[in-house]
Amino acid sequence: MKENTEKRRRHRSPEQRRDFLRSLCFLSPSVLGVSVFFVLPFAVVVYYSLTDLGGQFVFLDNFKNLFRNQVFRLAAMNTLRFSAAAVPLAVILAIVLALLLEARIPMKSYFRTFFLSPMMVPVASVVLIWQVLFSYNGTLNVLLTHYGADKIDWLQSEYAPIVVVLLFLWKNLGYNMILFMAGIANIPKELLEVADVAGAGELYKFFHIKLRYLSPTVLFVTILSLINSFKVFREVYLLTGNYPYTSLYTLQHFMNNMFGSMDYQKLSAAAVIMAIAMVILIAALFAAEDWFGRDVEG
Amino acid sequence: MRKKRYFGRTLDFLLCAVFALAFLMPTVLTITNSFMSEAEINANYGAVFAGGGGGYVSKNVNLKFIPDKVSFSQYIGGLIKSPEYLVKFWNSVLLVVPIVAAQVCVAAVAAYGFTRWRGRVRSFIFFFYVILMLMPYQVTLVPNYLVSEWLHILNTSWAIILPGAFAPFSVFLLTKFMRRIPYALIEAAKVDGATEWQIFTRICLPQCRSALYSIAILVFIDYWNMVEQPLILLPSADKQPLSVFLSNINAGEIGLAFAMATVYMLPSLLIFLHGEEYLVEGIAHQGSVKG
Numbered sequence: 001m002k003e004n005t006e007k008r009r010r011h012r013s014p015e016q017r018r019d020f021l022r023s024l025c026f027l028s029p030s031v032l033g034v035s036v037f038f039v040l041p042f043a044v045v046v047y048y049s050l051t052d053l054g055g056q057f058v059f060l061d062n063f064k065n066l067f068r069n070q071v072f073r074l075a076a077m078n079t080l081r082f083s084a085a086a087v088p089l090a091v092i093l094a095i096v097l098a099l100l101l102e103a104r105i106p107m108k109s110y111f112r113t114f115f116l117s118p119m120m121v122p123v124a125s126v127v128l129i130w131q132v133l134f135s136y137n138g139t140l141n142v143l144l145t146h147y148g149a150d151k152i153d154w155l156q157s158e159y160a161p162i163v164v165v166l167l168f169l170w171k172n173l174g175y176n177m178i179l180f181m182a183g184i185a186n187i188p189k190e191l192l193e194v195a196d197v198a199g200a201g202e203l204y205k206f207f208h209i210k211l212r213y214l215s216p217t218v219l220f221v222t223i224l225s226l227i228n229s230f231k232v233f234r235e236v237y238l239l240t241g242n243y244p245y246t247s248l249y250t251l252q253h254f255m256n257n258m259f260g261s262m263d264y265q266k267l268s269a270a271a272v273i274m275a276i277a278m279v280i281l282i283a284a285l286f287a288a289e290d291w292f293g294r295d296v297e298g
Numbered sequence: 299m300r301k302k303r304y305f306g307r308t309l310d311f312l313l314c315a316v317f318a319l320a321f322l323m324p325t326v327l328t329i330t331n332s333f334m335s336e337a338e339i340n341a342n343y344g345a346v347f348a349g350g351g352g353g354y355v356s357k358n359v360n361l362k363f364i365p366d367k368v369s370f371s372q373y374i375g376g377l378i379k380s381p382e383y384l385v386k387f388w389n390s391v392l393l394v395v396p397i398v399a400a401q402v403c404v405a406a407v408a409a410y411g412f413t414r415w416r417g418r419v420r421s422f423i424f425f426f427y428v429i430l431m432l433m434p435y436q437v438t439l440v441p442n443y444l445v446s447e448w449l450h451i452l453n454t455s456w457a458i459i460l461p462g463a464f465a466p467f468s469v470f471l472l473t474k475f476m477r478r479i480p481y482a483l484i485e486a487a488k489v490d491g492a493t494e495w496q497i498f499t500r501i502c503l504p505q506c507r508s509a510l511y512s513i514a515i516l517v518f519i520d521y522w523n524m525v526e527q528p529l530i531l532l533p534s535a536d537k538q539p540l541s542v543f544l545s546n547i548n549a550g551e552i553g554l555a556f557a558m559a560t561v562y563m564l565p566s567l568l569i570f571l572h573g574e575e576y577l578v579e580g581i582a583h584q585g586s587v588k589g
Contacts, residue, residue: 019415022494026411030404031423033464036449038430041441048441097317105311113574114318117325120566123525124544125328125559128552132343132361139361170321175581182582220584223432230434234525238545252436259440259530271437282432 048268062269075254078247083229086165090225091218094176102184115174127238134163155240160248168232176221183217219289223282327363332557335369339553372557383558390539393455394521397462398514405468410498413476427466443530457531462521468513474583475509476502512580515573519566
């Protein structure tokens with residue numbers, strides 16, 4: 001306690017003030033750049049979302065219009081559904097892969113390389129290959145007909161989101177897996193040995209020890225996958241264009257098309273909602289992680 | 299007991315192998331198919347990409363890994379006959395190299411600021427950086443367009459380079475690395491009368507050399523494959539990087555697309571093979587957001 005007050009008093013000393021100025025010297029280039037290229041655009045978004053075409057302040061009208069807009073509702077629902085399916089899969093499968101590689105199997109480092117390889121494939125060839133695999137005359141349908149099943153138009157039907165989820169997983173699992181492998185390496189070995197001696201089963205060890213220690217990693221991977229689930233629009237767009245099958249029309253398509261028609265009001269309102277949703281989700285995830293990893297330090 | 303474990307391990311291995319094959323398939327397919335002649339490509343994939351040139355087109359797609367006859371015609375066509383691909387490739391280099399260099403430099407200085415001095419204001423700024431880092435790019439991409447219009451850098455490479463140079467991602471990651479440097483090292487240098495700049499360049503930077511590598515690799519791979527920033531901020535086609543142009547190669551030139559994608563993959567591939575340890579370390583250290 002006493003130390004604490006001493007520290008606080010020191011904070012006002014001239015030495016500390018000089019330190020503050022020094023730190024400002026180091027921080028200012030970055031803070032300046034971030035302000036211009038990241039914070040200022042965000043301010044512009046907020047401004048547009050609250051004003052009408054003539055710059056008149058309209059408070060929440062743009063948001064009300066947006067929520068009444070059928071297309072926006074469709075896009076928001078599709079995005080929500082996609083992320084709700086893709087993100088948990090990306091987390092769970094990455095844990096499974098990390099645990100698999102953790103078990104001492106031969107050629108471990110090769111497998112790691114293989115799983116990371118999607119990182120470097122250019123988007124264009126990913127899209128080409130996905131077309132070869134999933135288009136109406138594509139490889140998958142060739143296989144299906146070979147086994148007597150009917151052809152499915154994967155990209156132009158209710159199945160389309162599944163194809164995109166597969167693409168998303170292919171792209172992101174390796175990265176997530178590395179994060180989990182690092183997390184697993186940080187679990188104290190003694191704890192697992194004690195559990196072994198006490199005769200704990202693999203499942204018990206996983207849920208009561210490993211997962212506890214992994215909870216910060218789970219949080220990070222969840223957030224990362226969430227952001228990446230928005231990025232998959234790039235591939236969807238190249239696969240199916242501006243107006244894809246209804247179930248693939250996401251918020252990003254909506255925003256893209258609003259940009260095309262110069263409707264900055266709707267666009268900004270959608271962006272603000274997206275930002276608010278992100279902040280709420282992240283806060284909720286932080287709270288969940290706090291609760292879940294409550295008696296684990298670090 | 300032992301037998302059971304052995305069996306389990308074999309199963310693990312097989313499972314991994316299946317996953318690995320699926321993951322590796324697109325990469326391998328891109329590379330091997332780039333050595334097929336136009337005719338072979340059309341015969342194999344004509345069914346998918348309707349409108350592909352003449353010749354025999356099978357009704358169904360024929361996924362093939364090994365070319366019938368290795369042919370460099372796609373490379374010759376793309377690299378020698380039409381130099382525009384080389385120009386775009388060079389455009390990519392001119393955009394990505396400055397971004398990587400600038401982002402790492404700016405981030406190193408800022409990360410030192412965040413590591414060396416802590417306080418309420420600075421932790422708030424740092425937290426704000428994390429939030430910005432986590433924002434989907436769609437939120438600010440269009441306003442970025444307006445800001446670069448206002449700064450008169452729209453449709454110049456600065457519109458891509460400047461936001462890239464200040465992206466908060468590297469600051470976040472590098473700060474996490476730097477906080478691991480023992481404080482005693484810095485304190486000792488200070489006692490010896492070193493200035494802050496000297497502490498930064500002579501003690502801090504050498505200590506996190508591998509971190510700088512891994513961040514540079516991560517940033518490079520990310521920006522090398524960018525598509526949407528140049529589409530919006532750099533509309534003139536002659537300035538765009540190859541990553542954008544690759545997606546515009548039309549359906550009749552699939553073979554060319556594979557060949558150019560392979561060429562484009564080369565730098566990432568080399569970096570990947572030489573710096574995988576750094577790459578993995580860079581990813582691994584992101585760990586928890588709070589740290």
